[in-house]
Amino acid sequence: MSSSDLGPRLEAWRRAFPWLVATLISLHACMAVTRVAASLWVLHQGYGEWTVGVLLSLFAVAPMLLAMWAGRQADKHGMHRPVGFAVLMALLGALAAWIGLDLWTIGLSCLLSGGALSVAAVALQREAGMMVDEPSDLKRVFGWMALGPALSNALAPVAAGLLIDYVSFRAAFALAVLLPLLSWLCTVRIPRHAPAPQTAAQRGRPAWGLLKSPELRVLLLLNVVLAAAWDAHSFVVPVVGHAQGLSASAIGLVLASFAVAATVVRLAIIRWAMQLDEMKALRVAMAMAALTLMVYAWLPGTPGLMLGSALLGLALGSVQPMVLALLHQVTPPDRHGQALGLRMMATNAATVAMPAGFGLLATVSAVAAPMWLMAGLLLLAQWPARALARSRA
Known part of the structure; x- marks a missing residue:
């Protein structure tokens, strides 16, 4: 791409950056609401703290397994495809807990929402890094990206707690259903671009290298x-x-x-x-x-x-x-x-x-x-x- 084309593309990306942060906040909030609602539901049903620990560990299992795949998808296809996959994962997990509301469906929700966040975060962080043309700007960009989870952690548990106290557990999981949809509405506001086609040698390079x-x-x-x-x-x-x-x-x-x-x-x-x-x-x-x-x-x-x-x-x-x-x-x-x-x-x-x-x-x-x-x-x-x-x- 010529330098004359790069300037307008960077400017379009920068205008879309708030939507990038909003996408991350929405998916992180889905995970945070699920984490609070799942933990409190398990304790409310009389299960022990060990069960809570197992559920919390599920949030990290899927990211560990999917992160490298997510990175390859982002390099090959850009941001929108892996984020769309993440939105679908989070939505299915939240729906399972909202409809089923038992230990197994809540466990599935923990697994899927944790995996969804990791898949999306890898793609979104990669996209954020491409929105700068000077290395010195990377710290500022990733400072804004890091504020997304901090804001989600401050607001989502409070919202979940209020819904549980004044409505029901099912209402908290209903909020978790809405958040992935909100994240996709933010995602479609970000310009699409196709990464440069990869050669056979590039496609065959393992991440371990x-x-x-x-x-x-x-x-x-x-x-x-x-x-x-x-x-x-x-x-x-x-x-x-x-x-x-x-x-x-x-x-x-x-x-x-x-x-x-x-x-x-x-x-x-x-x-x-x-x-x-x-x-x-x-x-x-x-x-x-x-x-x-x-x-x-x-x-x-x-x-x-x-x-x-x-x-x-x-x-x-x-x-x-x-x-x-x-x-x-x-x-x-x-x-x-x-x-x-x-x-x-x-x-x-x-x-x-x-x-x-x-x-x-x-x-x-x-x-x-x-x-x-x-x-x-x-x-x-x-x-x-x-x-x-x-x-x-």
Whole structure:
């Protein structure tokens, strides 16, 4: 494509960018509503916490299996086909829970809504990366993209809770049915474009071949460690809060302080993207998270835990825009989808495995042991991070 054609196309993409973010918010909200409604329905029916854990793990199983396929589809066909597939998955899952409303249909809904979000996210992130013509703009674009899930996490659970309290569980799942339809209405507002045709050699390249790049290997390793630190916080906060005698509402405030801080830091990234160096920001985030995780269990009362969670939110909330910006810089443009699929698969594999491991570790040692473990891993990860920074200098 000539440079004279590229300008108008980039301008059309940029006008469509709000619809891209809205598509992600809608599909993420479907998953978030399903997650809250499924968890509360299971507890309301008298099932144990173990059943809740199994349902929550289902949200990460399908992403782990579908992420690489989604990346190949996005590279080959562009955004609309994989997003359409994701909308259909989410819609079928929500309909199953709305109509059936039993343990098996709700489990199917968890599986399909989690898979739908991963398939769509890979395609949408790839499309967002193509909407910029300067690498320095990637951080700003992915800062906006990262705000989508944060906004969904703030609003969707509240909406689901109000519907459950004042109408019914079925009404909450009805909301989950509407959200994929809304996401498709947003998707069709985004201009379609066909990726350049792939040669037979390009079609035959497995995503695993990307791991030959030392930069990508280190980047994926750092992403997994930081994602596991996020999971450790989510696991430990209720346990530590309960041990300190905090009420459920106080524990909710602690968790909310993390989400608010993550949102604030992503807004800051959007504002000051040009002044930020990705690797420096990642290394500072790792050091800040490690130090906070070390002392978290000894922070006093609700104010102390809120401060600790806010510091972790600032550190870990900055990670996704930086990682996505770097990933687009270290992989060929025609393989961005595959690279995003690898990232999605790796992080969801950790999400499936880590909660059970954290539970076992906390049982046999101390409730804060998962945080101490992740603090140690984050400190060790500074060595490969420093090597990556040097290679990019």
